[in-house]
Amino acid sequence: MIDCYFWTTPNGYKVLVFLEEASIPYRIIPINISKGEQFDLKFLQISPNNKIPVVVDHEPKVASGSISIFESGAILLYLAEKTAQFIPTKLAARTEVLKWLFWQVGGLGPMLGQNQHFSQYTSEKIPYAIRRYVNETKRLFKVLNNKLAHCQYICGEYSIADMACYPWVLKHPFLELQIDDFPYLKRWLDELATRPAIIRAYEKGTAINITPTVTEESKKFLFGP
Incomplete structure (x- = not known):
């Protein structure tokens, strides 16, 4: 248990x-x-x-x-x-999943969190901070969009890398960007939203x-x- x-x-x-x-x-x-x-x-x-x-x-x-x-x-x-x-056993494929898992915990999550913090939660609006984290969010979304242009899931097969990224990308309506600007990322997001376990x-x-x-x-x- x-x-x-x-x-x-x-x-x-x-x-x-x-x-x-x-x-x-x-x-x-x-x-x-x-x-x-x-x-x-x-x-x-x-x-x-x-x-x-x-x-x-x-x-x-x-x-x-x-x-x-x-x-x-x-x-x-x-x-x-x-x-x-949800993690491969072969070293190369396993390493690919770990790369993207660590990419999420070290970059995607913290940067999107700062985006939402400065654009929505602070009483004092700091234009530089908002611009900095919105731009970084867009850059990270572009990285993931480019990766998903060549595969159904982030590392080919569905894995913990997808599970790590999905809840953060789902926050896109609050991140000062348009998800339609990232078509492969949107396709992935929409597909995962239909998985029974995620529902x-x-x-x-x-x-x-x-x-x-x-x-x-x-x-x-x-x-x-």
Whole structure:
């Protein structure tokens, strides 16, 4: 059994999508980051960086007892290796998936997050910051669009690289760009939206929370004083 500490953010949905795709028995433990639940001392024992998602595997293959994993990229890699699903076994193909997984966690996610932060959430609008992160988002979308011009999925076969990128690209209506400018990326996005596991993951997420994560009240927990 996997415990998934979750909230309705792109990084949270990455893990939920994998669990649904792999048909792993799991339960969702909501951590309402809008109310500061990520700072609870008990949660900090498994997530010292006070972020979701976290998974606790109560039946690990190589350890007794339970193990916890934080950081969404590390979680996807752990679950892929545990289940031998959605990651190739041959070195070259496996390396290709890892490249794009790390590209997402090191670039796509952080840059899109900064885009939305400066263009929507700050009370002080800083034109340079907005322009900087909108342009970087467009550049990253172009990189992914060019990759998908030659393959159905990011690394040829559906993998954890797709699961990592999908929830972030889905945020495009809030990122000051037009998804139609990236036709191969849009084709990929539309196709993934029809996958039953992804549909189930988002249904389960919206059953937990349909309110915006960022509000005036929640900013003190999410962004600090």
